[in-house]
Amino acid sequence: MPVNALPHGLCRDCLTPAQTASRRCRSCGSPRMLAHAELENLFLAHIDCDAFYAAVEKRDNPELRDRPVIIGGGKRGVVSTACYIARINGVRSAMPMFKALEACPEAVVIKPDMEKYVRVGRQVRSMMEALTPMVEPLSIDEAFLDLSGTEKLHGAPPAMVLARFARQVEEEVGITVSVGLSYCKFLAKVASDLDKPRGFSVIGKSEAFSFLSRQPVTLIWGVGKAFTATLARDGLHTIGQLQTMERNDLMRRYGTMGDRLYHLSRGMDERSVKPRSEAKSVSSETTFNVDLSRAEDLVPVLRALSERVSARLKKADIAGRTIVLKLKTTDFRIRTRNRQLGDPTRLADRIFHTGLDLLKREIDGTRFRLLGIGVSDLTDAAKADPPDLVDRLSHKRALAEGAMDSLREKFGKQAVETGYTFGHGKAGQPQRDGDD
Ligand code: DCP
Ligand code: MG
Secondary structure (H helix, E strand, C coil): CCCCCCCCEEECCCCCEECCCCCCCCCCCCCCEEECCCHHHCCEEEEEECCHHHHHHHHHCHHHCCCCEEEECCCCCEEEEECHHHHHCCCCCCCEHHHHHHHCCCCEEECCCHHHHHHHHHHHHHHHHCCCCCEEEEECCEEEEECCCCHHHHCCCHHHHHHHHHHHHHHHCCCCEEEEEECCHHHHHHHHCCCCCCCEEECCHHHHHHHHHCCEHHHCCCCCHHHHHHHHHCCCCEHHHHHCCCHHHHHHHHCHHHHHHHHHHCCCCCCCCCCCCCCCEEEEEEEEEEEECCHHHHHHHHHHHHHHHHHHHHHHCEEEEEEEEEEEECCCCEEEEEEEEEEEECCHHHHHHHHHHHHHCCCCCCCEEEEEEEEEEEEEHHHCCCCCCCCHHHHHHHHHHHHHHHHHHHHCHHHCCCCCCCCCCCCCCEEEEEEC
16 A cells, blocks of 8 residues: 555554454454444544543542542532542532532542643644644534645545544653544544544444434534524424425524524534734724714714724733724824834733824814724733733722733623723714624
8 A cells, every 4th residue: 555545444542554444453452443334535624632630630640540530619619520530420510519419429629720721722722733724612622623725745544644643642641632523524523422532433424314313402502502493392302304394494493593503403514713813903893873073972982993903812821012993084094003012012001091092183174083092012911911010000000900801701791891981972873893
């Protein structure tokens, strides 16, 4: 067999290609064989780490290896995740801690160390990015990979590349992953969950329809608790039932979700893998219903936009050093004004006050149809907003903003409004908003 020939099977331990579907590897005797008629034609993968937080803690403390481990019990008092030993006893993510300990009293409970998990998650992600630039992260421990067109580069088809990757993560990171390989996102994600932990499942085109027919409707992406209940009221429980229905009928009953049910139930999913592009700046802008010229109308809008930019920076765990104000006059002239800060920021308050300084100089009776605020020179959030000892007030403001963030997280966005946005700025109500 030439080096680049496409194997129909392979051993996941010693990575030897196998042309036939034997139960054990002829080379190393391992039973972890992977074989599928379409193995050489499938390129869309979903990779998800197994019991992620718990696996990282077990790696760092080998004494925990054979013990049930639960990560959680932080502020919310629920289980973040549990290792597979604890899961055998019925412990699950999002379960209240007291219930988890009822189910598994001998479990070792560990408080989450988010910084560590983010670090490990990034390490795994950069290993994925070494395989292909087409990596779309879904969360801290999972991503889609489109490996089409990488065969020449790797000298091996995607299935082999993925098996190699899984082994490499075990050796270099010290945790395990599960892989799903298919021809579309929906089934790749479903596949990665079929054989956890240390799994590798393949769903080919030939069996997709019959495989799906036996599954519950809850497997379909977007079918949550409420929608499952709606479908159950209509007597629909399995994907097989959806497969017998007309598209028009499903759409009439369930709107756009009906369209999704129609396609996904048949294994039709055209969504492509979208790598998260490195943003050069984060900004937000608004085009007004009526042109505005007065500070009292513009300032509340600036405040709201600053909050939005800040929220997005915080979510992405980044910060920026340059604040950019953008204005568009009624004759469509664009004015941009920049200011570089001493340290990068992601705080709404600093973005707003810097933007306000820039805005004040532009208020001279000119009528504006658009206002935007953004942050560029992006960096990691770790360097952002050091406690400012000189300006105690700004430090206090940063703390207050942290407190507002946690309130918002708890009670929703509307719970906390600052003096600038609350009840102001009706005239500046957006006609059209845009984020970049
Ligand atoms: N997580 C959490 N709260 C939840 C679900 C998950 O804090 N309700 C965290 C802990 C998990 C991590 O996110 O370790 C990844 O989530 P997964 O859903 O991928 O769960 P695990 O990786 O823990 O387990 P699995 O092997 O099922 O993927
Ligand atoms: Mg996981």
